[in-house]
Amino acid sequence: MVHNCYIKCQVCGCITRVRLQVGWQESHPIVVTCGECMTSLFGRVKIGQDTPGLEYHFDNADVCNEEDKEKYIVECSGEFPVFKQRLVAEDEGYVLTPFIRATEIMAEGYEEFSTSVRQLSDTAKRWTNYKRIQNLSKVNSPYVKQEIQKIFSGEFFQCRDEYELLRAVHMIDVHAFYTPLKKELLNNMDFSSSILKLDRAQLRRLLNYLENHSGYHLEELQNLIYKLMDEFMSVYQSLIPAFALQFYTDEFDLGVEGTTTSTFNTVKQFYLDVYEGLGNLLIIPIALDNIKIRNDFEKMAPVEKNIFSIDEFVATTKATRFHYIYSNEPHVVLADIILNAKLRNAIGHNDVEYDTVTQCITYIPNPKDRSKRNQEYLLQFENEALRMFQGVLVISEYIYRLRQLTLMEKGITPIRPNVPIVKSKKIGRNEPCPCGSGKKFKHCHGRNG
Numbered sequence: 001m002v003h004n005c006y007i008k009c010q011v012c013g014c015i016t017r018v019r020l021q022v023g024w025q026e027s028h029p030i031v032v033t034c035g036e037c038m039t040s041l042f043g044r045v046k047i048g049q050d051t052p053g054l055e056y057h058f059d060n061a062d063v064c065n066e067e068d069k070e071k072y073i074v075e076c077s078g079e080f081p082v083f084k085q086r087l088v089a090e091d092e093g094y095v096l097t098p099f100i101r102a103t104e105i106m107a108e109g110y111e112e113f114s115t116s117v118r119q120l121s122d123t124a125k126r127w128t129n130y131k132r133i134q135n136l137s138k139v140n141s142p143y144v145k146q147e148i149q150k151i152f153s154g155e156f157f158q159c160r161d162e163y164e165l166l167r168a169v170h171m172i173d174v175h176a177f178y179t180p181l182k183k184e185l186l187n188n189m190d191f192s193s194s195i196l197k198l199d200r201a202q203l204r205r206l207l208n209y210l211e212n213h214s215g216y217h218l219e220e221l222q223n224l225i226y227k228l229m230d231e232f233m234s235v236y237q238s239l240i241p242a243f244a245l246q247f248y249t250d251e252f253d254l255g256v257e258g259t260t261t262s263t264f265n266t267v268k269q270f271y272l273d274v275y276e277g278l279g280n281l282l283i284i285p286i287a288l289d290n291i292k293i294r295n296d297f298e299k300m301a302p303v304e305k306n307i308f309s310i311d312e313f314v315a316t317t318k319a320t321r322f323h324y325i326y327s328n329e330p331h332v333v334l335a336d337i338i339l340n341a342k343l344r345n346a347i348g349h350n351d352v353e354y355d356t357v358t359q360c361i362t363y364i365p366n367p368k369d370r371s372k373r374n375q376e377y378l379l380q381f382e383n384e385a386l387r388m389f390q391g392v393l394v395i396s397e398y399i400y401r402l403r404q405l406t407l408m409e410k411g412i413t414p415i416r417p418n419v420p421i422v423k424s425k426k427i428g429r430n431e432p433c434p435c436g437s438g439k440k441f442k443h444c445h446g447r448n449g
Contacts, residue, residue: 264354322339
């Protein structure tokens with residue numbers, strides 16, 4: 001369904017017609033550029049999913065009923081790319097809605113995309129609780145078990161020791177992020193679990209190296225990931241139309257279609273932070289590939305001149321580190337990162353201009369030659385930010401496996417689900433078995449009772 005709304009810019013009084021594609025989210029941000037004075041009009045759309053209704057709120061524009069006076073028209077969607085702003089006089093009349101255009105290009109990917117968006121919305125609703133568990137786990141709080149069992153059934157997450165507690169906290173990553181954003185991790189768990197089968201002596205050396213280098217302790221890297229997860233949740237709705245591009249199976253004209261959930265400044269800081277964070281996290285997949293391929297966690301692939309050891313890798317710039325993501329090695333490839341190091345550097349030097357109407361980012365790729373300009377569209381920029389964050393999720397899985405190993409090295413191993421139990425009261429045959437297996441009692445410890 002498409003709903004028409006008319007808004008008046010508080011700066012110049014120009015009226016814009018907003019054609020909203022009603023989607024699956026209960027609410028989402030909206031950013032519309034006034035075609036007259038070029039002011040960005042920020043607001044939010046609230047959509048009644050259970051109870052029919054539709055509300056707009058803008059910080060610097062007024063909703064009005066002056067439909068006969070509109071000068072500009074813009075499409076809006078919380079989920080899909082949309083046609084960019086144009087004059088009403090140039091409007092071609094009826095066009096296919098953003099939903100129909102997108103689903104035709106997505107083909108079979110549409111169902112997966114819609115499910116992912118709904119899963120992200122569910123994560124947003126639960127994020128306060130998820131974040132609380134992450135924060136409690138960072139300080140080894142005795143309350144973390146209690147909070148976990150509020151969300152996840154105690155039958156399956158008993159948290160009887162450090163190993164089970166680690167697994168339970170990790171399930172937040174799985175439910176909140178892997179499922180909607182990186183399903184390949186869930187479909188390829190054998191790949192991540194194979195980390196524990198790499199040369200154990202080399203893995204011990206790697207763990208010792210990380211422990212003795214400030215900023216690279218496993219706990220520090222994990223906390224960095226938690227910080228990026230929290231930052232992602234603050235901007236994820238702005239990124240959904242860019243996320244849709246990952247499901248497109250055909251050509252897409254970035255010059256014609258853009259987004260109305262964000263502007264460049266909305267996601268710029270997240271882009272910078274995930275770039276910097278990922279640059280630090282890259283040590284993990286690089287070291288794992290060194291072990292797997294070269295039998296030595298310190299021995300680097302011949303990608304960069306004068307970088308032959310992990311120490312030299314750590315000492316180099318982020319841009320140089322990122323060159324290794326294209327080395328076609330297994331633990332790096334799975335991250336599937338896309339980035340533009342020249343654009344990131346241009347942002348750092350403030351050599352960037354953004355056109356709110358065309359949604360084109362113009363930047364100077366080389367500060368030593370300011371005559372040259374490169375361009376990138378906002379949706380491309382946001383997709384790069386997403387790809388980097390998805391790479392962070394992959395490395396999060398690697399770190400989880402290494403943290404499992406640290407516990408194993410301390411003699412803490414998984415408790416078998418069928419450990420003997422003491423029955424304090426009679427257990428019904430159809431009740432869950434107290435051992436935590438998830439089976440009915442009659443099919444588990446009650447088989448012979």
